[in-house]
Amino acid sequence: MTFSGNVNTLRYDDRAPKTPQSFHPAFTEASPRQTSLLGEQRWPQLAVQLFAEPACIELTNLLPPSQLRLMLLLSGTTNMQVRSNGHTLSYISRPGTVKLTTPHHQPYEMQWAALTPAPIRTAHLYLPPTLLARTAETAGLNPARVEVAEGCNIPDPLLYQLSYTLAQEVAATPGPESLFAESATQLLAAQLLRRHCAFSHVLPDRRGKLTPAQLQRVRDYVQAHLGVVIRLENLAELVFLSSYHFCRVFKRTTGLTPNQFLINERMVRATELLRNSDLSVKQVAATVGYSSHAHFTQLYARHTGQLPVSITRQRPA
Structure with a gap:
């Protein structure tokens, strides 16, 4: 699958008409003058891009994305104006809401101006429309009746929190857990x-x-593959379920999400190696599937309350 990326915010139309006086930004110091990409991560069914945005853009012509796009404001507050099909929508955008746009959207115009000194940071999440059709089909629904309703400033706490958590993972780590992302x-x-x-x-x-027996099959697979990428679909196939249903049934069975379960298993194995082997902390991290030593140390401290190096110091001489 090919994701086109957020070309729209990177290609502003210089021929757009000038912004009305009311849209001049209230704060412009230390604000970027153009959109800049801060981070990016791609998985088979999802792409996440993080941007630093200008404090103000003039009325700009934009094309619809090639994928289903969820856009959320991570920081800052803006006065937004969107024009499409002869209609104009004006609203105050703050962190906590989501903007949904689909490939079926008509070309539109947008402008904004910052209302606070906080930097304008956005996250753009791209999902293929076929993902919703497949999810509907595996849930026993009619995939032909899947059509996302577009909207701006949508107050959906769950949708925002899921998107925000993914954005934070991309910002904080060089390679977030594939199982978590899936x-x-x-x-x-x-x-x-x-x-x-x-x-x-x-x-x-x-x-x-x-x-x-099914839970043991999943646990055996995870323990045998701790050092490599474990995909959600691999675990679901072990018990002949779709990825969607596996997530729900696994959480109901164990009280944990598949990603939480995987991290716990990796932390248990890491503790055994830190105590009973001659491997360094960096080698232990790689053995249990973490290419980033810093990310492993952060996760280990969060889950055990100790630093990995404090365990190695307790090894018998």
């Missing part, structure tokens, strides 16, 4: 189906749990 992507797709489709969908709540 699980979060499935949750995004489910929430879009439940709350943001032109046709209402009620996802079935299947109360089943994994059998002890």
